[in-house]
Amino acid sequence: MKLLRTQLACELRVLARNGEQLLLILGIPVLLLAFFSNVDVLPTAGQRGVNFLLPGIVALAIMSTAMVSLGIATGFERSYLVLKRLGATPLGVPRLVLAKALSVVAVEIVQVILLVALAYLFGADLDALNLAKLVLAIALGTLAFSGIGLSLAGRLRGEVNLAAQNALYLVLLLIGGIVFPLQEFPSWLHWVGRISPSGALADVMRDVFSGTSIHGASSLVVLLCWAITAQLAAFKLFRWN
Amino acid sequence: MSSASHASENVGLSVSHLVIQYGDITAVDHVSFTAVSGRVTVILGPNGAGKTSTIEACEGFLAPTAGSVQVLGLNPYLQRKQLNRQMGIMLQEGGIYPSARVGELVKQYCALYGNGVDADVLISRVGLESVISTTYRRLSGGEKQRLSLALALAARPQVIFLDEPTSGIDVNGRDLVRLIIRELRNDGCCVIVATHELDEAERIADDVLIFHRGNIVASGTLDDLRSGREEIRFRSNSTVDLHSLSTTLGFPVEQTRLHEFTIAGTSDARVIVQLTDWAKANNVDIGDIGAGSQRLDDVFRRLTAESAS
Numbered sequence: 001m002k003l004l005r006t007q008l009a010c011e012l013r014v015l016a017r018n019g020e021q022l023l024l025i026l027g028i029p030v031l032l033l034a035f036f037s038n039v040d041v042l043p044t045a046g047q048r049g050v051n052f053l054l055p056g057i058v059a060l061a062i063m064s065t066a067m068v069s070l071g072i073a074t075g076f077e078r079s080y081l082v083l084k085r086l087g088a089t090p091l092g093v094p095r096l097v098l099a100k101a102l103s104v105v106a107v108e109i110v111q112v113i114l115l116v117a118l119a120y121l122f123g124a125d126l127d128a129l130n131l132a133k134l135v136l137a138i139a140l141g142t143l144a145f146s147g148i149g150l151s152l153a154g155r156l157r158g159e160v161n162l163a164a165q166n167a168l169y170l171v172l173l174l175i176g177g178i179v180f181p182l183q184e185f186p187s188w189l190h191w192v193g194r195i196s197p198s199g200a201l202a203d204v205m206r207d208v209f210s211g212t213s214i215h216g217a218s219s220l221v222v223l224l225c226w227a228i229t230a231q232l233a234a235f236k237l238f239r240w241n
Numbered sequence: 242m243s244s245a246s247h248a249s250e251n252v253g254l255s256v257s258h259l260v261i262q263y264g265d266i267t268a269v270d271h272v273s274f275t276a277v278s279g280r281v282t283v284i285l286g287p288n289g290a291g292k293t294s295t296i297e298a299c300e301g302f303l304a305p306t307a308g309s310v311q312v313l314g315l316n317p318y319l320q321r322k323q324l325n326r327q328m329g330i331m332l333q334e335g336g337i338y339p340s341a342r343v344g345e346l347v348k349q350y351c352a353l354y355g356n357g358v359d360a361d362v363l364i365s366r367v368g369l370e371s372v373i374s375t376t377y378r379r380l381s382g383g384e385k386q387r388l389s390l391a392l393a394l395a396a397r398p399q400v401i402f403l404d405e406p407t408s409g410i411d412v413n414g415r416d417l418v419r420l421i422i423r424e425l426r427n428d429g430c431c432v433i434v435a436t437h438e439l440d441e442a443e444r445i446a447d448d449v450l451i452f453h454r455g456n457i458v459a460s461g462t463l464d465d466l467r468s469g470r471e472e473i474r475f476r477s478n479s480t481v482d483l484h485s486l487s488t489t490l491g492f493p494v495e496q497t498r499l500h501e502f503t504i505a506g507t508s509d510a511r512v513i514v515q516l517t518d519w520a521k522a523n524n525v526d527i528g529d530i531g532a533g534s535q536r537l538d539d540v541f542r543r544l545t546a547e548s549a550s
Contacts, residue, residue, distance in 0.1 A: 002352065002355070010349050076338075081336045082336060085330070085335075085336030085392070089350065089353045
């Protein structure tokens with residue numbers, strides 16, 4: 001337990017010192033939510049701006065932390081041989097992975113609380129929020145995106161990985177219906193968005209925050225498939241050195 | 242170091258018929274050696290000689306293609322968990338997140354090893370008190386090396402692998418690293434040092450292994466390697482007719498560096514007299530005449546050249 005605590009503290013310290021990552025995981029979601037909730041320029045599928053945006057922005061926050069932040073940090077740790085050096089301590093791989101997972105979860109908790117509080121200030125309707133489903137959606141989203149992030153981090157050089165993670169983040173942000181409703185997309189892109197991990201998570205989040213089942217089980221199944229596939233890919237592709 | 246010379250001593254590291262292949266390339270080809278606790282074993286070799294692959298197999302980072310490795314009686318690849326508690330490693334470079342601070346890192350590693358090493362004492366031991374709050378990326382090359390050494394010492398190791406430990410370190414820093422290596426040896430630690438710096442090897446080695454093209458081309462104590470390798474060295478800024486001098490002296494003469502020459506196979510005073518007589522007769526200025534055993538760099542150069550041919 002002491003080793004896990006020590007490593008978790010280190011993970012959080014390194015994250016807190018990384019300005020770019022803080023901007024990505026907190027700055028961008030907060031900025032998008034604050035701006036588009038108050039500036040009515042986006043189509044919002046007939047809902048109040050903040051009610052439409054909040055689920056997608058929470059999905060974006062999870063993608064930022066579990067995929068981009070974790071993936072970039074781990075990629076550089078691999079390039080800098082940090083993982084190799086830690087591999088020669090009594091820490092062990094399971095504790096290292098658990099410390100990283102806990103640091104991601106800790107950040108996600110802060111993100112969700114901050115975003116929900118901010119949305120509430122902007123007048124979001126949170127009465128129908130289903131907490132149990134929210135936890136499930138966060139768990140599946142984290143598994144899916146961390147798997148994708150670690151798959152890239154485990155194979156690409158540090159700088160290439162950085163570029164790839166950011167490019168993928170942008171693509172998934174655009175096609176996932178996070179700030180634009182998928183209904184506004186051309187038909188083929190609409191379906192690409194639906195089966196993308198960001199689109200599936202955003203759909204699940206919309207059901208979670210609205211207390212409805214508009215998207216039914218299909219989005220949850222898509223997300224579950226991404227979670228399993230991405231974790232298997234990470235297991236297969238990740239290299240420590 | 243060889244099993245014959247120190248059979249009765251406590252073997253810290255034993256490598257037997259080790260083979261490491263990367264696809265079709267054989268990086269290490271049936272290498273066997275032992276390293277004894279309480280001694281400093283230096284591994285020398287040019288780039289691509291197989292020393293890094295061998296060390297990585299000993300550290301448990303690489304699975305041998307064939308053969309076996311035992312470190313402190315453990316298989317480093319399969320029993321890594323037990324070994325990591327007693328093994329210190331110092332990578333040649335990196336291994337540390339650039340934004341991490343010196344004090345935090347040493348505390349973190351002391352906590353991870355849990356062997357009762359006091360972080361503050363360790364920081365003082367490697368002379369990093371003045372940069373305790375500095376991030377790794379802002380350290381000088383020498384400070385980075387000393388920090389990496391500190392992280393290896395946090396294990397209170399019984400076996401330690403040091404990769405180029407004095408690379409990029411100033412004179413005082415080198416003295417400190419040598420002192421720590423001597424202390425580790427005196428405490429009974431099995432110290433394995435990989436280096437390209439032959440002068441450094443000469444200062445710290447009890448035993449030497451010379452790798453070349455995946456094989457060990459020589460092993461033994463420094464004296465073993467240099468014994469029977471007498472030579473006379475001299476300097477000259479003039480043009481030296483090597484053939485004429487060789488014929489006169491009856492020993493091979495070669496130019497080893499710019500203005501530096503070696504008469505191989507003898508350190509006899511009579512040959513030195515013949516050399517000075519020849520120089521006078523041929524109007525060649527010579528100086529800095531010395532005689533004795535070959536230097537390690539000459540031994541290294543000769544052995545790797547022989548192996549190559």
